[in-house]
Amino acid sequence: MQHQDIPHRPDWTIDQNWEKYTSAEHAMWKTLFQRQSEILKNRATPEFMDGLGKLKVAANGIPDFRRLSDILMKHTGWQVVPVPCIIPDEVFFEHLANKRFVSTCFIRRPDQMDYLQEPDVFHDTFGHVPLLIQPFYAEYMQAYGQAGLKALKSGNLKKLTRLFWYTIEFGLIKRKEGLRIYGAGIVSSKGESIYSLEDTKPKRIAFDLKRVMQTDYYIDRYQDCYFVIDSFEQLFQELSQNLLPIYDELKDKPDIPAGHVLPSDRKVAA
Numbered sequence: 504m505q506h507q508d509i510p511h512r513p514d515w516t517i518d519q520n521w522e523k524y525t526s527a528e529h530a531m532w533k534t535l536f537q538r539q540s541e542i543l544k545n546r547a548t549p550e551f552m553d554g555l556g557k558l559k560v561a562a563n564g565i566p567d568f569r570r571l572s573d574i575l576m577k578h579t580g581w582q583v584v585p586v587p588c589i590i591p592d593e594v595f596f597e598h599l600a601n602k603r604f605v606s607t608c609f610i611r612r613p614d615q616m617d618y619l620q621e622p623d624v625f626h627d628t629f630g631h632v633p634l635l636i637q638p639f640y641a642e643y644m645q646a647y648g649q650a651g652l653k654a655l656k657s658g659n660l661k662k663l664t665r666l667f668w669y670t671i672e673f674g675l676i677k678r679k680e681g682l683r684i685y686g687a688g689i690v691s692s693k694g695e696s697i698y699s700l701e702d703t704k705p706k707r708i709a710f711d712l713k714r715v716m717q718t719d720y721y722i723d724r725y726q727d728c729y730f731v732i733d734s735f736e737q738l739f740q741e742l743s744q745n746l747l748p749i750y751d752e753l754k755d756k757p758d759i760p761a762g763h764v765l766p767s768d769r770k771v772a773a
């Protein structure tokens with residue numbers, strides 16, 4: 504059965520059926536987990552590594568979302584809820600606005616170790632959940648859900664989705680030790696963890712909300728540009744303002760192709 508054909512509740516949730524995972528599926532998780540934990544040392548932001556350490560139930564196999572939720576609940580009041588696949592925007596935002604992070608349940612096949620286009624349980628859980636243990640990031644994610652519901656109503660979803668892409672999925676952060684990764688799309692990818700920080704090809708540009716909202720992206724290959732934040736507080740503050748005047752200002756401005764550099768961009772050294 505295709506993932507999108509799995510029967511679900513009206514809010515798109517399903518049962519994870521954790522007891523039904525095979526030992527091969529748990530072994531695949533463990534391989535990915537160990538490989539990424541090693542690669543991310545001195546590459547991922549310390550808040551991510553700290554969160555990963557606190558989610559000990561995730562180290563030995565595909566985690567039971569109920570146990571992950573017990574830990575998250577204590578720190579930030581969030582839960583992880585199982586869904587079959589990428590779900591409709593409105594349902595997704597509604598979950599985030601109510602502190603429910605949706606995760607797929609299936610795990611990639613051995614021939615998809617290094618790349619798969621649709622998110623699996625490793626991307627969703629390993630990639631996204633460790634930072635949800637950090638209060639300032641959890642608040643940003645909730646604010647994103649609220650902003651998403653508003654953007655849907657005002658017809659500005661495309662601009663807001665670019666913010667998700669360039670922060671929650673592919674964001675970099677400047678730390679005193681150097682550039683670090685926090686985006687889930689990067690931390691869950693062996694190749695992009697190295698490429699995003701160390702390759703000379705991609706542009707690394709200081710985060711600017713309006714600039715990000717104008718910038719296109721690719722979903723099927725490594726990114727041509729990354730945006731670098733100074734702190735998670737900066738992200739939350741940007742999203743806490745009224746976005747309508749910003750959407751309005753950008754309404755007639757052209758999209759910026761991924762990888763283009765503007766004279767006004769502040770480049771960040773790798």
Ligand code: CO
Pocket residue numbers: 622626627630631672687688
């Ligand atoms: Co993701």
